[in-house]
Amino acid sequence: xxxxxxxxxxxxxxxxxxxxxxxxxxxxxxxxxxxxxxxxxxxxxxxxxxxxxxxxxxxxxxxxxxxxxxxxxxxxxxxxxxxxxxxxxxxxxxxxxxxxxxxxxxxxxxxxxxxx
Numbered sequence: 001x002x003x004x005x006x007x008x009x010x011x012x013x014x015x016x017x018x019x020x021x022x023x024x025x026x027x028x029x030x031x032x033x034x035x036x037x038x039x040x041x042x043x044x045x046x047x048x049x050x051x052x053x054x055x056x057x058x059x060x061x062x063x064x065x066x067x068x069x070x071x072x073x074x075x076x077x078x079x080x081x082x083x084x085x086x087x088x089x090x091x092x093x094x095x096x097x098x099x100x101x102x103x104x105x106x107x108x109x110x111x112x113x114x115x116x
Contacts, residue, residue, distance in 0.1 A: 005090040005098055006067060008060040010074060010083055011042060018056045021077060030070040031062040032104035063105055064089070 008031070012018045015036065022034035038056035045051070062070060067087060074085050090098075100115045102108075 004064055005093070005101060006062060006064045006087040007090060008058075008062060008067070008070060008085065008087045010058040010060075010078070010085050011040075011055040012058060012083075013053065013055055013079065015039075015056055017079060018058055021058065021074070024077065025060060025070065025073065028069075028073065029105050029107055030066050030073060031060040032101040033061045035059040061101055063101060066105060 012021065015038070018036045022036060025031045025034055036056050036058060039054045040057050041052065042055045043050065043052050060070065064087075071085050074083060096115060100112070103112070103115075
């Protein structure tokens with residue numbers, strides 16, 4: 001399998017903002033599934049000092065060819081000046097799930113019954 005699929009990671013400071021972002025990503029078909037995990041404790045260097053904050057981790061399952069559009073959307077709506085936006089390639093996975101990612105991001109929701 002070629003590396004067609006990725007998991008995009010980001011973080012956000014508020015669960016409601018994360019929910020709104022998740023719904024927008026799904027609505028625009030830039031991801032098939034978005035998970036919000038948290039709260040998590042983040043420790044990072046920012047503006048000359050060590051900071052700590054409570055955040056929510058955002059995991060987005062999508063196709064690699066949608067990454068640039070997804071990145072642009074996140075940058076546009078994210079409240080952070082420099083949001084974390086990184087991705088990992090998916091080297092393998094359950095074919096039925098990966099096919100579902102394709103169907104959802106290509107607007108073929110009518111095919112969802114075959115995944116139940």
